[in-house]
Amino acid sequence: MLPNRYHFREAEPRLARLWADANTYAFDPAGSGPIYTIDTPPPTVSGTLHIGHCFSYTQTDVIARFQRMRGRRVLYPMGFDDNGLPTERFVEKTIKRKATEMDRAEFLAQCRSLTQETEDGFESLLRRLSLSVDWDYRYSTLSPEAQRTSQASFIQLYQAGRAYDQVAPTLWCPDCRTAIAQAEQDDQMLPTLFTTFAFHLPDGQALPIATTRPELLAACVAIFVHPQDQRYASLLGLTARIASKAFSQQETIEVPILADELVDPAKGSGAVMCCTFGDSTDVRWWRTHQLPLRAAIDRAGRMTALAGPLAGLPTAAARKLILQNLAEQGLILHQETIEHTIGVHERCGTPVEYLQTRQWFIRVLDQKERLIEIGRQIRWNPEYMRIRYEHWVENLQWDWCISRQRFLGVPFPAWTCRACGELLLAEQDELPIDPRQTNPGRACRCGAMDFEPEMDVMDTWATSSCTPLLIGRWLDDPAWFRQHFPASLRAQAHDIIRTWAFYTIVKALYHCDAVPWKEIMLSGHGLSSERTKVSKSKGNGSLDPTTVIEQESADALRYWATSVKPGQDTPFSPESIANGRRLVTKLWNACRFAEGRLHDLDASTLSTIPAGMLPTDHWLLARLAQTITFATRELEQGDYAAARMEVERFFWSDLCDNYLELVKSRLYQDEGDGRRAAQWTLYHALLGVLKLLAPYLPFITEELYLGLFQSWDGAASIHTSAWPTAPADWLDPQAEREGQLLLEILxxxxxxxxxxxxxxxxxxxxxxxxxxxxxxxxxxxxxxxxxxxxxxxxxxxxxxxxxxxxxxxxxxxxxxxxxxxxx
Missing domain, CATH: 3.30.360 (Dihydrodipicolinate Reductase; domain 2)
Known part of the structure; x- marks a missing residue:
């Protein structure tokens, strides 16, 4: 018998243990139903999980639970992204020591210990939130299996001519001391001093140049003007110079004046310095016009020997001294503060530099059309998010840089022969391998045995992009791979379309010539009270999910998380949480009322509509059928919010406010056809509501199912029971119209x-x-x-x-x- 009140603090942990012990959400490889595989985001081990994670993961879980109740065999694994820069920085912050200050082996041991502890904490919270994950398939992106998959991917791409190394201008983070990819650069608007100063022409006239980065003067290799700018047409082919002894190795910097259509004549003076390198336009000019390379900034973001007396200074300090020197020479013509967009590293917010370094790349620029085409073979939910993907592909300027100059990550499985310079790759059966610790067991083709190991590690996305291959057992189990690739669903946030979605599509295209998943469902962000994205790196996740769950219940938190459509951001809402709690209470009270009326329900009659059905009963069945049909259709399309809203409306208005009031006297009767008809209708309506809400509110629906409906319905859990269906004879427009007349009278x-x-x-x-x-x-x-x-x-x-x-x-x-x- 159901107690008077539902106590979620006792019930939720008890039910979570019940599901774990019973392996309720286990994938059945030997089953007969269709397979539904979910490629879900492995949360980065870079802090603690926050409300935003609960928001997006709950949305995925609703779909997983729905598909499971629909009879599909759901493979719902969970991974943890624990290799790469974010985890390194997390470990450094936690142990209060820099990786560069420690022995590599000691630092990596600290990483392994801390990531294991953190990942166990992640799993504990996600279980408490009631994600219906099969934890037997938990994986780590730094596990031997993941490393092997990533290294095999690299080897295949290299052998196919898709992966290559190159000494070239590369996006570089001076704080993290590593190269980064274009996708890891964010634009940030900052106030910047815009200075116009004078170069001088051979005849002594001043040539005004405007810049926000005077510290790059020592690296200036040319001045560009627009070919149609008549102000400077006579200067083409001449040189301009500036006294530079105070900030350069040279007494004077003298550079050619060249023309290029990329110059904006309306910006500044219309004459622009080209320095190697201030931005991507400088890189383009350097390549197009075959200019010399002069590097004024090093990998630590400090001035090089090229800067003469300023060598070793941070760029900000050098900028200040250079401006001071220009002012003393009387060369500053104008200064103003402007709002200027600069590129920053998304991980740390440090302004990025363009440095000439050796890096590994995967070719993507020559495949833009194919990447857009294959993106259109995927169903995007919401559909408009596909445009974000296409815009990203269309505007790519760089091949994908996958090497990082860090410690924690998947090593490149390669060595370079010191004798002849040839690259030697590991064999498939040697993977995973760390070339920094293991020499190749064979000689180079030239006969030499002396090798230089690849010291860089792969970018974390180079591993995360393999998640469909990893869960599909790409390397080891062809039969399993055919069952699970492409995956049925990729669930992820919209801000990593340009990284995780794009890179995964790249890998699937190159390795399988196929889409990695049939559908991608994009979540929005859970926002802080200031309506900014809650994130570990920003440290604005003041709402601890565990505290919210213990105070308000996991069901109430899940209710908030499923209140908006896919792709939409929403702030954390105490009002929505309260509405979730009210729904839980109403379900409990409705079932307690029904329990006293349904005790003598005959299970043998549940499949056949009984005699004595009144228009009121037919109306509710028709409304229930419409609700089931609508909710099922919307959930198949991934719109969990619209489906839940309609189920709630049916439960609160049709069932509780109206039907129960209309048939209450019949239910209180001792016997008779009218009572049996009301019992039968109430049973189907209330059980239908519980099943329709089970993906959203797994705890309260399970408690009520086990306590009231299991003896009739027969499943071990509501979450493994059959999704409700709408029999054709329930769909009755006439009954709905008649019901509306009754309600109007009421x-x-x-x-x-x-x-x-x-x-x-x-x-x-x-x-x-x-x-x-x-x-x-x-x-x-x-x-x-x-x-x-x-x-x-x-x-x-x-x-x-x-x-x-x-x-x-x-x-x-x-x-x-x-x-x-x-x-």
Missing amino acids: RSVRRQKAELGISVGGPLESLRITTSAASLPMLQAASSDLQSVTRTRYIEFIVVSEPHEEPLSQTLVELTLPPIHSM
Whole structure:
């Protein structure tokens, strides 16, 4: 028997243990149903999980639970992304020591220990949130299996001519001391001093140049003007110079004046310095015009020997001294503060530099059309997010840089022969391998045995992009791979379309010539009270998920998380949490009421509509059928929010506010066809609601299912029971229209009672209802329910002489009050 109150603090942990012990969410490889594989984001081990994670992971879980109840064999693994720069920085911050200050082996041991502890904490929270993950398939992106997959991918791409190394200008983070990819650069608007100063022409005239980065003067190799800019047409082919002894190895910097259409004549003076390198335009000019390379900034973000007396200074300090020197020479013509967009590393917010370094790349620039084409073979939810992917591909300027100059990551499985310079790759059966610790077991083709190991590690995305290959057992199990690749669903946040989605599509295209998944569902962000994205790196996740769960319940938190459509951001909402708690309480109270009315329900009659069904019962079944049909369709399309909203509306309005009030007297009867019809209808409606809400509110629905419905429905858990279906004979538009007429009468009575100051439950002497001849039989059949809900002694029906098609709202309902002595 259900207790008076539902105590979620006791019930939720108990049910979580029950599901774990029973392996409720286990994938069944030997089963017969269709397979549904989910490629879900492995959270980065770079801090603690926050409300934003609960927001997006819950949305995925709703789909997983729905598909499982639909009879599909759901493979729902969970991984943890624990290799690469984010985890390194997390470890450094936690142990309060830099990796560069430690022995490599000691630092990596600290990483392994801390990541294991952190990942166990992640799993504990996600279990408490009730993600229906099969934890037997938990993986790590630094595990031997993941390293082997990543290294095999690299070897295949290298052998196919897709991966290559090159000494070239590369995006570089001076704080993290590593190269980064284009996708890891964010644009940030900052106030910047815009200085116009003078170079001098051979005839002594001043040539004004405007820049935000005077510290790059020592690296200046040319001045560019637009070929159609008549102000400078006569200067093409000349040189310009500036005295530079105070900030350069040279006494004077003298550079050619060249033309290029990339110059914006309206910006600054219209004459632009080209320095190697200030931005991507400098890189392009350097290549196009075959200019010399002069590096003024080193990998630590400090000035090189090229800067003469400023060598070793941070760029900000050098900038200040150079401006001071230019002012002393009287060369500054104008200065103003502007809002300027600069590129920063998304991981740390440090302005990026362009440095000439040796890096590994994967070719993507020559495959833009194919990448867009294959992206269109995937169903995007929401559809407009596909445009973000296509815009990213169209605007790519660099091949994908996959090497990082860090410690924690998947090593490149390669060595270089010191004798002849040839690259030697590891063999497949040697993987995973760390070339920094293991020499190749064979000689180079030249016969030499002396090798230089690759010291860099792969970018974390180079491993994460292999998740469909990893969970699909790409290297080891062809039969399994055919079952799980492409995956059914990729779930991820919209801000990593340019990284995780793009890179995964690249790998799937190159390795399998196929899409990695049939559908991608994009989540928005859970926002802070300031309406900014909650993130570990920003440290604005003040709402601890565990605290919210313990105070409000996991079901209530999941309710908030599923209140908006895919792709939409939303702030954390205490009001939504409270609405979730109210829904849980209402479900409990409705089932407790039903428990006392359904105790003698005959299980053998549940599959057949009983005799004695009244219009009220037919109306509710029709509404239930419509609700099931709508919710099922929306969930198949991935719109969990629209589906839940319709189920809630049915439960609160149709079932609780109206149907239960209409049939309450029948349910209180001891026996009779009318009681059995109301019992049968209530059973199907309430069980249907619980199943429709089970993906959203797994704890309360399971508790009510086990406590009330399991003996009739028969499944071990509501989460492994069958999704409700709508029999064809329940779909009855006529019954819905008739039900609407009954509800209009009921609303009219309630309204008139309120106007007369009578309580909703106040008695009436009679009701006079004017209606059409066509509606009369239905109203007479439902009169016992109308009498009960309106508390009237008798009902009089007045039939209009001519058929009419007036709106239901025009149905005439007149009340007659009982004599005063009987009130």
